Amino acid sequence: MGAVCSRNNRNNDNNNSDRPNRALRRPRPRTPAVKRVRDPSTSPEFLDSLLPPPDTLLACSVRCVAQSLEGWHERDEDEGDIENIDTDDEGDVSRVDLSVLPSDLSQRVFEDLVQTRRLTARVTGDFIGCHLTEANLRSYPGLTDDWLAVLATSAPNLSSINLSGCAALTPDGFNALAACVELESLDVSECPGVNDNALAAVASMSRLRRLACAGCDGITGAGLRYVSGATKLRCVNLERCNGLTNGLVYLSGLTELERLDAGWCNHVDSNDVTSLRSLKKLKHLNLARTKVDDQGVATIGSLSALETLNLAGCRITDGACFLLGGLTALKELSLEWCRVGDGGVRRLASLAKLEVLNLGYSSVTDEGVQHLAPLVKLREIDLDSCQVGDDACKALAEWPNLEDVNLSDTAVGNLGLKRISKLTRLRRVNLSYSNVSDDGVMYLENAASIRSLSLDTRMVTDEGLGYLAKLKDIEELDLFGARITDEGAKHLRHMPRLKTLELCGGGITDAGVKHIGDACRELTLLNLGQNFRISDAAVPFLLQLHKLGSLNLQYSRISNEGVTQLSQLSNLTTLALKGCNRVSQAAVEELRAKCPRLSEVGLDNATASA
Amino acid sequence: MGHGYVTLVSADGFEFVVDEEAACVSKMIKSMMQSSGGFSERRDNKITFPEISGKILEKVCQYFYYKLQYTDSRDSVPEFKVPPELALELLMASNYLDC
Numbered sequence: 001m002g003a004v005c006s007r008n009n010r011n012n013d014n015n016n017s018d019r020p021n022r023a024l025r026r027p028r029p030r031t032p033a034v035k036r037v038r039d040p041s042t043s044p045e046f047l048d049s050l051l052p053p054p055d056t057l058l059a060c061s062v063r064c065v066a067q068s069l070e071g072w073h074e075r076d077e078d079e080g081d082i083e084n085i086d087t088d089d090e091g092d093v094s095r096v097d098l099s100v101l102p103s104d105l106s107q108r109v110f111e112d113l114v115q116t117r118r119l120t121a122r123v124t125g126d127f128i129g130c131h132l133t134e135a136n137l138r139s140y141p142g143l144t145d146d147w148l149a150v151l152a153t154s155a156p157n158l159s160s161i162n163l164s165g166c167a168a169l170t171p172d173g174f175n176a177l178a179a180c181v182e183l184e185s186l187d188v189s190e191c192p193g194v195n196d197n198a199l200a201a202v203a204s205m206s207r208l209r210r211l212a213c214a215g216c217d218g219i220t221g222a223g224l225r226y227v228s229g230a231t232k233l234r235c236v237n238l239e240r241c242n243g244l245t246n247g248l249v250y251l252s253g254l255t256e257l258e259r260l261d262a263g264w265c266n267h268v269d270s271n272d273v274t275s276l277r278s279l280k281k282l283k284h285l286n287l288a289r290t291k292v293d294d295q296g297v298a299t300i301g302s303l304s305a306l307e308t309l310n311l312a313g314c315r316i317t318d319g320a321c322f323l324l325g326g327l328t329a330l331k332e333l334s335l336e337w338c339r340v341g342d343g344g345v346r347r348l349a350s351l352a353k354l355e356v357l358n359l360g361y362s363s364v365t366d367e368g369v370q371h372l373a374p375l376v377k378l379r380e381i382d383l384d385s386c387q388v389g390d391d392a393c394k395a396l397a398e399w400p401n402l403e404d405v406n407l408s409d410t411a412v413g414n415l416g417l418k419r420i421s422k423l424t425r426l427r428r429v430n431l432s433y434s435n436v437s438d439d440g441v442m443y444l445e446n447a448a449s450i451r452s453l454s455l456d457t458r459m460v461t462d463e464g465l466g467y468l469a470k471l472k473d474i475e476e477l478d479l480f481g482a483r484i485t486d487e488g489a490k491h492l493r494h495m496p497r498l499k500t501l502e503l504c505g506g507g508i509t510d511a512g513v514k515h516i517g518d519a520c521r522e523l524t525l526l527n528l529g530q531n532f533r534i535s536d537a538a539v540p541f542l543l544q545l546h547k548l549g550s551l552n553l554q555y556s557r558i559s560n561e562g563v564t565q566l567s568q569l570s571n572l573t574t575l576a577l578k579g580c581n582r583v584s585q586a587a588v589e590e591l592r593a594k595c596p597r598l599s600e601v602g603l604d605n606a607t608a609s610a
Numbered sequence: 611m612g613h614g615y616v617t618l619v620s621a622d623g624f625e626f627v628v629d630e631e632a633a634c635v636s637k638m639i640k641s642m643m644q645s646s647g648g649f650s651e652r653r654d655n656k657i658t659f660p661e662i663s664g665k666i667l668e669k670v671c672q673y674f675y676y677k678l679q680y681t682d683s684r685d686s687v688p689e690f691k692v693p694p695e696l697a698l699e700l701l702m703a704s705n706y707l708d709c
Binding site: 060 | 670677680690694698702704709
């Protein structure tokens with residue numbers, strides 16, 4: 001059972017235990033679900049029993065107009081079908097004339113049609129003369145070139161179109177957009193039909209301020225020549241355009257450009273970046289994982305308006321840091337996975353406005369971090385997997401605004417934690433695989449500002465968890481590999497607001513699950529994998545967690561009977577049951593039938609998806 | 611605001627007498643009733659809508675009572691039926707009345 005507590009079980013894949021894959025196995029915590037605002041004086045039980053209020057008359061009318069538009073066309077299509085020719089006078093109902101509506105109301109009707117997926121090419125044609133200004137057709141099913149042509153003809157005044165993820169569109173369809181000369185925002189991200197020719201439509205859009213083509217592999221660079229005349233562009237997103245070679249040169253005349261995202265463009269290199277020299281207003285630049293090296297940074301160093309810069313994974317060295325030191329407007333900088341060390345990092349001490357700095361997986365050590373002590377505005381520091389220890393924490397303690405600290409996979413121990421525990425604004429603290437033990441956790445006793453804490457290390461036990469009783473507002477707690485038993489789980493009663501909890505050290509039994517079920521009613525994610533003593537007897541306690549969306553019970557002793565009962569968790573979307581050899585595929589299918597929202601169930605090595 | 615009645619008058623001269631509470635489902639009417647600026651509407655509790663026909667205003671009043679009945683209700687809320695031929699005008703009226 002040596003593998004029982006191994007992190008390899010956390011995800012079903014990525015089983016290599018090499019360092020680089022750690023990042024893959026530790027995804028960033030999800031954004032918490034939107035909180036429902038409630039009057040605290042009213043009991044939730046009462047409010048839950050109420051039904052949503054009736055729709056407004058406006059919403060009722062919008063829906064009715066949308067329905068009659070759709071109905072009119074259906075009747076039209078049914079013409080000639082003998083069974084549908086009625087003798088009633090409904091056929092006299094005149095066609096709905098949307099052009100009598102003020103444009104904001106026809107816009108509402110259009111949006112209702114889109115949201116309810118009732119919009120068709122013919123209904124789109126009804127909006128002629130309505131002066132629609134926005135069309136958000138993101139991932140709209142069945143959207144074709146002809147349909148897009150109807151839209152462009154009926155609504156030539158559009159200022160914003162979102163067609164991202166519309167897979168059926170071809171360059172011909174996009175070219176119809178040339179009629180929309182007033183467009184200010186165009187989003188064609190993730191459209192496989194976008195290529196150099198498709199971009200020709202952009203040439204006529206002289207008012208364009210925002211263009212997004214993320215993930216469009218068909219753009220080779222030559223297509224960007226059509227963009228070169230759109231001199232009002234403020235924001236261009238070319239992220240993950242893997243066909244892009246030598247294209248950035250066409251952006252050199254876009255002197256109003258404030259934001260350029262070319263991250264993960266595999267063929268963008270330092271020569272391309274040279275063309276950006278003229279973009280003096282550029283504030284946000286993302287070149288993560290491109291082929292940019294120190295030579296490219298020489299250009300970037302002259303873009304003095306830059307406020308955020310992402311060079312994660314670029315082949316840059318300490319020499320580049322010397323050039324970056326002049327970008328004194330910088331607020332956010334990522335040099336994650338870059339080969340920079342102390343000699344380079346000390347050059348960053350001049351960036352007095354810096355608030356966010358990511359040096360994760362770089363070669364920086366304690367000495368380099370201590371040079372950064374003057375950066376008192378820092379709110380976030382990421383030193384994941386760096387060769388740093390307690391001495392680096394001396395610098396961290398100098399940054400009074402520090403909120404987010406990542407010291408995962410470092411040599412930071414109890415002394416280091418003592419140093420940073422005096423900071424009063426800490427919100428997120430990651431100390432996974434550090435040298436922190438129970439004695440160090442004690443220093444967090446009064447750190448009540450913390451909302452997210454990761455103490456995934458074998459040296460933290462029930463005693464350590466006991467020191468966290470005052471962290472009443474904590475929402476995320478990762479004790480994945482910590483040695484927590486049922487006794488320690490009792491302390492969770494002090495943390496009623498927890499939304500995510502991971503306890504996978506093997507020491508939790510059914511009694512421990514009772515403590516969780518009784519105390520942590522806000523949980524949306526609960527990971528109890530590798531606790532091989534959890535059985536069906538724990539299920540009633542889990543059923544108390546109504547908000548649970550994600551539950552991991554892998555390598556537990558749960559059986560078919562327990563799994564079937566989980567259908568009462570109506571918000572459940574993912575369930576991990578890998579290694580639960582008392583659970584049959586049939587029981588999982590039965591559960592699926594009862595839980596329409598359940599989209600992923602991991603059972604053994606086969607992850608079935610609905 | 612004391613409990614009473616308010617008379618809503620359509621463009622074509624039809625009068626609808628409704629509970630003040632019902633009329634205040636319309637945020638626009640509510641703010642008119644509450645304003646202490648001495649609107650003529652406030653004094654004789656009569657409001658004229660020169661752009662809304664009687665047929666539409668009748669439907670609007672029906673909606674006021676529907677809304678009152680089903681707000682914070684434990685019964686299931688039935689759909690408020692809008693006749694298709696009135697939909698466009700009702701849309702404009704509801705937008706104006708803010709309800």
